[in-house]
Amino acid sequence: MxxxxxxxxxxxxxxxxxxxxxxxxxxxxxxxxxxxxxxxxxxxxxxxxxxxxxxxxxxxxxxxxxxxxxxxxxxxxxxxxxxxxxxxxxxCDDCQERQREEQEKRESAERAELEKQLAPYVAHVRSKTISYSDLTDDVVLILQAIDALIGPRLTQGTFSRIDCNELTPMGADDFIDRLYEQDVLEDDPTAARPEAYFLKDGTVWHKKSMVRYFLPPETSLGAGEEAFRVLLDREFSDAEALSNLWLDYAVTDVMRYLHYQCAVHNQTLEFEAIEKIEGTVRHGLRKYSVAQMWFIMWKVVRDAAALASRTYYNLEKAAATIPTKIRKQLEIADQGTGPRNDWSRPEPHIAGSLGMVFNSLFGLDEFSKGAKVIDLFTRLGDQGRGDAELHDLAAAFMKETLEGQRSLPALEAFAEMVRTGLSTEDALMKTIHRNPEFFR
Ligand SMILES: [Zn+2]
Incomplete structure (x- = not known):
């Protein structure tokens, strides 16, 4: 036996x-x-x-x-x-038990090492502040859109990427990455699940999907309502930043529709093709609306699906023609009257909170043509510059007349101009031109 x-x-x-x-x-x-x-x-x-x-x-x-x-x-x-x-x-049982104990010991040592390495980082992010008024227009607009999704958790608590999934029709990853890389959003390891952070070759790594983010408090106003008003009351004027953000957003709205059409027609796009299409779509959106681009996506995917059923063609080959077909459609559109602009948003396909913020601030939507959008932001930029110049002019006027002890006659001359019905800007300009003696 x-x-x-x-x-x-x-x-x-x-x-x-x-x-x-x-x-x-x-x-x-x-x-x-x-x-x-x-x-x-x-x-x-x-x-x-x-x-x-x-x-x-x-x-x-x-x-x-x-x-x-x-x-x-x-x-x-x-x-x-x-x-x-x-x-x-x-x-055997004894060896398994010993292995388990060793594993536990190793894990708790790693945990301790991780916490040791994270401690100074946690202290750093928790004490960090940023100046909200120094943030660029595109960043402020994204923050407004995140605020619309998660409310006070942006500044008072923490949030994850998935909480912001409805930022655009294609999620929030690219936009969260952008804010994180620019040190606008920070991550708080103490608020995340333990497995979110780990050591690899002695350095700390994190799993993006498990990270908890927050917006650091304002440098002088702290984290309250008043600080957030600085973001909500922003007067937008950076034409380039706004135009680029609109294009980034509009690309997600078009790509979401393209993926949906591809799914309907059983077409699969390679990673390289998707990158190429995004570039072409972005270019097209400088002139056309999102809805016009949807129409092109609809036509091109339908044509590719028809091609796939022909002899000598297969699904793969047909899908590979999509990037070039989109470019071709844009060339045709440029020579003609442009694609139709009455294509509607599919039922389950959301505009996202970033789209809603663009809509409430600037009246933009899927039917807004790119050329007009960029024009709108350019005018906004010019106006912003004009305001800044007027500001400088007014400051110089006050300073010089005060230093020259001519404040009273200068104010009287300015008031006289206002009484004739001139705007502040025109009244100031005329007062300066007609009274050079104030500035000697
Ligand atoms: Zn054994």
Missing amino acids: TVKLEFLTQDQQEIDLAKRYWAMDEEGAYLERVGDLLPFREITQPGGVAKYVRQICRAYDENQVCPLCDQVLRINGRTEAKKTFQRSYHP
């Missing part, structure tokens, strides 16, 4: 039962069927025997040894016994 028994009972009947259960000939065949051992006390079914025997006796199979310590392995029932000698794949 190659199974060694260790009895946990002194009851002779039980010992006999275990011996009969494990008894085998030299070939390893069991001498009795399990059913022949029954009934034994309250056990009447063969299914209950192995469990009962396990409770009264430990069985070690001399044909199986632990790969780590060479001890014979404990087995639970007849089917686990081997007929010939072999080294087991899995370690």
